[in-house]
Amino acid sequence: MSAVMETMMNDKPAPAAPTTVAAPASAATPAPAVKKMKTAKRTLPFAGWFMKVLPPLTGLAFLVLVWQIVAAKTGNFPTPLVTLQEAIKLFSDPFYRTGPNDQGIGWNVLASLQRVAIGFGLAALVGIPLGFMIGRVRFLSGMFGPIISLLKPVSPLAWLPIGLLVFKSANPAAIWSIFICSIWPMIINTAVGVQRVPQDYMNVARVLNLSEWKILTKILFPSVLPYMLTGVRLAIGTAWLVIVAAEMLTGGVGIGFWVWDEWNNLNVPHIIIAIVVIGVVGLILEQLLVALAKAFTYEEVSS
């Protein structure tokens, strides 16, 4: 009985590959099954990794399969193989430069990232302190609340003409739309974070009679940090969405422009490659910030 129990218990942490083979055997002869379980347990690190990798790979394979079928049926859509060949050609020289409108995909991605970095950095510089003030001072929260509510749902691209008008140039205008779309999540999340600082911590600050500076550095900032990083993560996500659209409109160098340019050339494989590249870069940015957020999240006080 206890052996059976043990198998059942072992079954849970080891849903690994060998178990699928062992399952029918365990029903017939329990004793050897226990042995097999033990070997499965020993190979667990590999098996666990395998189970982690298998589903995403299956998903990707499914996607490629659907793509292949669609491409074969329609005719004017490139097959995965053609796209892959194009991609190899493209990535063999990502940093060539033959003219202002003909540069390698590496340059285009870097140009987009640079715009995002500048617009996003400026937004953090303005948005985070503003969020702190709005969170701390009720008057400011009442003052800025309606403005933020009104402007937040506006597509950042609607601000592009204003940027063009003010800066009289495409590049700053694109950065301007990034700035606009990044600043809202940063302000709102920082302000919410400040308002949600546990009353207990503020009571500690009051009993210890801490100075405003100490309150800011030792209590407010560390407890707001996770909220702030959530805001930053949301902001970078939208910023990366918006830059592609903004560059389609402004032209020059950049992954968004590149997509539009390749559409004008009717080079569909390149468009598909660009979609994948945009996705991968967005994913990397997101993961970087998730890792950053994890490093600064503390266990909440539980009573």
Next chain:
Amino acid sequence: MQRNDLTLNKAQGIQMDMHNKFIDINDVEMVFHTKKGSFHALRDINLTVQKGEFITLIGHSGCGKSTLLNLIAGLLKPSDGLLLCANREIAGPSPERSVVFQNHSLLPWLTCYENIFLGVERVFGATENRIQLRDRTRAALALVGLTAAESKRPNEISGGMKQRVGIARALAMEPKVLLMDEPFGALDALTRAHLQDELLKIVAKTQSTVVMVTHDVDEAVLLSDRIVMMTNGPAATIGEILEVKLARPRERVALAQDAQYSEYRTAVLEFLYRKQAHPAKEAA
């Protein structure tokens, strides 16, 4: 013997009336104004606490005992009446009336050492050098037996240890009054007993004045010089005050057999369950 004590107390009382009223609470009323209307939490509170005295506030939940503690701490301002500590009006929170919070309220991003140091630095930073501040912090950790855990973060230690760090933080500031809001309420019975014993030793050593909120009858009798029993809210007030004249040092196991101990215990139970039956029961 007992009568002698009493007369002595009285004589001292007349002689050092000023000093005896270390904490002086006069006709305090507390009304909370909320969106749903005003709530009369406390009425007509009069209490004096002597220097070095251990007072517990006991009562059913919602009777405003924590409110009274927060008033003494200065975290709340009374709607009416006056609170004095060492003949000065309590105008706000101050490190001289340090608080041990129910849920320890340690800052999770600081180590145990840093949590205590934060308070030490604030109180003594202007007058003492770095080494003295460090020694004070270390001494506080040693007092609660947590020297080994000084560089651990609160999430790496147990609930009882967190509460001890909270006590160390409060004591390290050398407060005139130690205010404790159900400090052991969230702990299991064994840990609670252990910390009560430790608290008894620490208070005997530091001669601190303590006001402690509790809902545990045994805890109240074991620790207190006087037990302040509060009536049910709303508009709660002090119902009775029981003087606990058990000799110190008090020992938990010996007291379990003590007739006097049981008498005090019964008196508190009587008040809580006969005279002030639980508000939930009344409503039902």
